[in-house]
Amino acid sequence: MGTCIHKWEMADIRYGYLVVEGCTRCKGRSSFFSTEVVAPIDEYQEGEHFWAYFGSSQAVKFNLKCTECGKTTKLDDMVGLMMSTCDDPQCDVARIAKKEGRGTWVYVALCADSTHSSGKCVSEESIEALNEYFNQNIKVPGKKILIVPCSQCCSVDRCKGIVLADTGLTEIY
Amino acid sequence: MKLSELEKKSGLKAVNQYTDMEIEGVYISDMVSDIITNAKANVILITLQTHKSLIAAANLVDVAAIVFTKGKKPAEDVVELASKAGIALFSTEVDTWVFASKLIELGIK
Numbered sequence: 001m002g003t004c005i006h007k008w009e010m011a012d013i014r015y016g017y018l019v020v021e022g023c024t025r026c027k028g029r030s031s032f033f034s035t036e037v038v039a040p041i042d043e044y045q046e047g048e049h050f051w052a053y054f055g056s057s058q059a060v061k062f063n064l065k066c067t068e069c070g071k072t073t074k075l076d077d078m079v080g081l082m083m084s085t086c087d088d089p090q091c092d093v094a095r096i097a098k099k100e101g102r103g104t105w106v107y108v109a110l111c112a113d114s115t116h117s118s119g120k121c122v123s124e125e126s127i128e129a130l131n132e133y134f135n136q137n138i139k140v141p142g143k144k145i146l147i148v149p150c151s152q153c154c155s156v157d158r159c160k161g162i163v164l165a166d167t168g169l170t171e172i173y
Numbered sequence: 174m175k176l177s178e179l180e181k182k183s184g185l186k187a188v189n190q191y192t193d194m195e196i197e198g199v200y201i202s203d204m205v206s207d208i209i210t211n212a213k214a215n216v217i218l219i220t221l222q223t224h225k226s227l228i229a230a231a232n233l234v235d236v237a238a239i240v241f242t243k244g245k246k247p248a249e250d251v252v253e254l255a256s257k258a259g260i261a262l263f264s265t266e267v268d269t270w271v272f273a274s275k276l277i278e279l280g281i282k
Contacts, residue, residue, distance in 0.1 A: 013210050060206035081209075083229035105232055105258070137214045138235045140259060145233060162229040166205050 004069040008133040011065035011072060018059035018080050018165050023049040028115040031079045033061050057165035064129045073129040078122045081147070082108040082161040091154035096146070103142040107134075108161060110150045121151035174281055176238055176261055179217070183275050184265065185240060189252050191261030196237050199276055201269060205230040212236055219269055223247040225254060232258040242269045 017039035020031045030051060034040055039056035059080055065072045084106040086094040097106040109122040109130060127147055134145040153159035177193045179185065197215040202208050203222045212218055214235035220227065223245050231239060238261035241247065246264060247255070255262050265272050276282075 010210055015206060058204065058206055060210055062210060081233070083232070107229075107233060134233060139214045140235060143235070143259075162225050164205050164209060164226055164230050164233070167224075167226065 004066060004071070006066040006071065006129070006132055007068050008064040008073075008129060008136065009067055010062045010133075012061075012063045014061045016059065016061065017056045019056040020054040021051040022054045024052055025050050026115070028113075028117070029054070030114070031110070031112050033059065033079055055167075057163075057167040059165045064133050073125055075122075075126050075130070077111055077120070078109045078126060078130075079112050080110045080163060080165060082110055082150075082163045084108050084148075084159070084161045086154070086160045088154050088158060088160075091159055092152040093148055093154070093159060096148060096152070100144070100146060104144045104146050106146045106148060107164075108150050108153060108159070109147050110163075114150070116151050121149040174279065176217075179279070179281070180263065182279055183272070185263040186265070188241075188247065188262035188264055189256045191238070192259060194237055196281070199273070199281060200236075201273060208236075209233060219272060221245055221269065223251060225251050227251075228254045228258060228260060231255075231260055236260060238263060240265060240272065242267060242272050 014035055016033055016035040018031055019034050019039050022029050041053045043052050063072055063074050084093050084097055088094050093106060093108060111121045127149055130147040175193050175195055180187060196217050198213060200212040200216045201219045203220050205226050208230040212234050215237045217238045217240055218231055218236045219240045219242060221242055223241060228251060241264045244266045
């Protein structure tokens with residue numbers, strides 16, 4: 001099992017909403033995935049935080065399962081992905097992208113708590129599985145997808161990127 | 174079929190300069206979350222959506238080309254991002270159904 005060269009496929013695919021909330025006191029952001037028919041809009045107190053609804057977009061959650069050994073990597077700690085376009089020299093993600101050079105596309109795996117006050121982010125195991133999954137099917141020579149945890153972003157407010165979510169979809173028609 | 178052949182045979186208009194390549198299928202979607210989970214590498218994606226997040230999703234799953242139907246035109250920064258990612262962009266005046274029917278006539282499935 002430990003020597004398996006994993007061949008990942010998506011499993012437990014769930015479609016729903018990525019709901020973003022902001023604390024009116026500490027300015028931190030929190031997000032969660034909701035599978036309710038309509039995205040929940042609430043304002044509530046949680047410890048020292050006063051969470052207010054910021055917005056929501058249609059999104060997807062999934063796990064990764066190896067078709068060879070059956071191992072499943074749960075991606076419960078990830079709420080979304082963001083293509084990094086950050087060029088802030090103080091940002092680790094921007095530095096990684098610059099170091100990797102042309103052909104490598106850095107995507108940030110976003111966890112639920114932008115403040116990382118708990119010390120947690122998307123786990124190393126999840127990041128490793130995501131990197132293996134998104135690179136195993138690439139056909140363009142020299143192209144590489146590099147997924148990094150959002151704890152490496154300089155700041156959720158400053159770090160530039162394109163979040164992979166269906167924001168404003170109803171406005172296109 | 175190669176992208177250049179498809180461009181000629183289906184009357185597509187190229188939106189950016191592209192590297193010619195063999196396409197391996199078609200996927201139709203207007204949702205980023207759907208593209209991430211279902212589109213495969215080297216397919217052409219048919220869509221109405223012209224948002225940047227579509228390019229970010231298409232790049233993640235290695236989509237070869239995107240066809241915008243009903244005359245939809247992406248903004249300049251969207252074209253720039255797609256070109257950087259090596260994703261060919263095309264537009265067509267016809268709607269998604271008519272264009273999909275044309276692809277079937279051409280033997281692309």
